[in-house]
Amino acid sequence: MKFRLLFGILLLAHALLLPHLSERLKQRSVEVKLGYIPHPQILKVSVADHSLPVAEAAVMKVLFYFGTLVEKFQENIVIRPEYLNMYRTLETAILLDPYNMDGYYFAQAAFTWEVGRVKEVNRLLEIGVENRQWDYWLPFYIGFNRAYFLKDFAGAAPYMKLAAERSGDPLFAKLAARYFYESKQTDLGLLFLDTIIAQTKDKAIKATYEMRRAALLMVTALEKGVAAYRSARGSNPERIEDLVTEGLIPEVPVDPYGGNFYLDSDGRVRTTSKLAEQPK
Amino acid sequence: MPLPAVLLSAKRMSAHQFVALTLANLRMIIRDRVLHGVLGVAGVMLVLVPAFSSFSMRQSQEVAISLSLSAISLVLMVLTLLLGTSSIWRDIERRYTASIMTLPVSRVIYLLGKFAAMALFLLICAVILTAAGSLVVLLAATQYPSDLPISWGTIALAVLADLVKYLLLGGIAILLSTVSTSFFLPFFGTLAIYLAGSASQEVFEYVSGQFGQEIPALSLAAIKGTYYLLPNFAAFNFKVHAVYALQVQPGSVVFACIYAATYTGLLLILAAWSFNRRAL
Incomplete structure (x- = not known):
């Protein structure tokens, strides 16, 4: 009887504690949520044959962290993102799984428009272009970044051409041509955003693109x-x-x-x- | 030249004993409640896969495949560790071996029966888990259409390669079990060899590069010697191919199969030799 009573008391205390514990964990500083990820070489030798889920978990970590920042921003709380840590985490994920599209996609979304680290993003995307040889989005991203952010139209055109060849989509061929001849930067940006919004499902990312x-x-x-x-x-x-x-x-x-x-x-x-x- | 009738009869008897011992061991394994628990955990892991993969921005299907394959691999590893490391020494401790040895059964047949039962059980689990994993992947793939097809053949190959890998690991566990009198050496020894064998290829490639030029020749030789001595589990990793529907080179599969057959054969011969010399 005593044990049953004790069990009941502990169960009740546990149930009462759970919402408070959950609330407290939610209130953790945003920095704590992103945390630290070991060097990719160390991870590679320590995760056995589970490098793909580990890479995806790293991308998710950055995505959830970024989502929290967007939520805070909507509540008029501005927190400066740990862009360097975010970038390193994504880079680690990509080195663990060079086929991981989520990593490339998020790097393109977060580090070009908001931070202007276009060259670093393009370096990551190059890894993707080399490995994901069927993918046309990655050469499209590089081409766009070179043309729109770096004004390097000559450098952008071959990537748009590659995107057009891989996809067979005339849009990319049109963009490749426009990069050579057009100079209306804002129009190019809008064209890119329309394309990217249409195939974005993550609400936080979509909201930043739409703004x-x-x-x-x-x-x-x-x-x-x-x-x-x-x-x-x-x-x-x-x-x-x-x-x-x-x-x-x-x-x-x-x-x-x-x-x-x-x-x-x-x-x-x-x-x-x-x-x-x-x-x- | 035909074998004498006595030898033929002895061969038939050995085969009969081997099958009988294998089936008896398999029945014991199937009745083990700890293994039921492990398989239950595997079921829960697979059920959660669609929920986790829905967090992916651009590759839900790929994440579902990688999580399913990782879950299957993890469960097969745990089963191998539990079965392999608790086989011979525990049977001796419980006097089970002594009672079997009163029958006209050779120690080699007894040991091979243990290994074959473990192999059969792992095969049954792999088939069941692959079927469950396939359903999960189909479900997750409907959440967000992927550019890539689901390569069922490569997924089956990845699981089969994992199975072969864990049979090799099971050989190590049984070898260590034959020389041990407790749980610790087989369990931690096998686990350590598994982790080292999973990382050895990365380390070998690292020291074969520029970093290797800074290492003393003796240390380099020791590292390379260890690399060739340890089982190389990287040879059995076809998960990237399965997740991203990449083409597998037939040579890689053939090499992995021959490597597993020779290595496991050597381990079983050593285990039989060690078990034959052991006082019961």
């Missing part, structure tokens, strides 16, 4: 307004509000990143946020 797309649409509308002003007046507008005064745009759009649009001395559309997330 970027909304901002680029605003920039495109403002650039068209500036071009119309220039052709009508023969000079650039002094302030962005002049476009509203002239009736070229109904109102100055609100930057979804929390900044304010303005025109620089060359008449180029800029924003104080530099299209990076700001505290609300």
Whole structure:
């Protein structure tokens, strides 16, 4: 009887404790959640034949960490991401499993637009292009990164061509041609984002892409307004509000990143946020 | 030249004894509740695979295959360790061997019967787990369409290669069991050899590269000698091929099979020699 009573008390205490324990663990600092991952060489020799699940677990760790940051941002809490640790974890995952598409996909999503580490991302993507020889997304990513971020159109075109050859999709061939001849950077960015949003299922990643797309649409509308002003007046507008005064745009759009649009001395559309997330 | 009738009769009797001992040992293994528990855990692991693979952004199907293969491999490893390391020494301790030896059964037949029963049990488990894993992979593959086909043949090959690998490991466990009087040497010895044999190829490639030039010649020779002496379990790893539907070179399979046959044969001969010399 005593043992039953004791068992019942312990079970009740345990049940009462669980929600509090779970809440406390949820409140852990974000840094603790990302943690540390050993060097890929050490991991390779210590995980026996389980390197593929270990690589996937490393990618998941980064994804959950990033998801937490996005959640916090939506609650007006801005935490500077541990980009270096995130990158190292992804790099480790890719060295453990050079076929892991999640690793490449996340590196492309998180380290180009937000951080600008395009060359490092391209180095990782090169590993993927070499191993995933059927995959057309990876040469597409490299081609896009070279053209859009590095303005290296000549370097981008061969990768777009490779993407077109692997996929047979005329879109990539069209992009390859456009990289040689076009110079409208914002249009290229929109085209890329439309393509990528259509095949994104992760909500956190999709939300960041959609915010970027909304901002680029605003920039495109403002650039068209500036071009119309220039052709009508023969000079650039002094302030962005002049476009509203002239009736070229109904109102100055609100930057979804929390900044304010303005025109620089060359008449180029800029924003104080530099299209990076700001505290609300 | 035809064998004399006495020899033929002796051969038939040995074969009969071998089959009878194998089936008797298999029945004992099947009745073991610890092994039921291990298989139960395997079932739970496989049931959880679709939930885990749904976290993947771009390769749910690939993650499901890799998790299923890893779960099967892990369970086969645990079963091999439990069966192989508790075979000979425990039978001697329980006086089971002494009672069997009163029958006209040679020690070699007795030992081979133990090994064959273990091999049959592992084969049955591998077939059941592969069938369950295949259902799980089919379910997970519907969550997000993959660019890659599911290569059922390569998945079956990966499991078969794992089975052969664990038979080799079982040979090591039985050899250590024949010289041991307790659980510790066979269990930890086999586990250590498994971990070292899984890592040896990585270490060998590492020291064969630039890093090896900085190592003293004697140490390098010791490392290479250990590499050739230890079982090389990397030869049986076709998981990457199975997960990403890559083509397997037939030569790799042939080499792995011959390697396993010669190594396991040598281990069983050594185990029989050791067991023959052991006082019961």
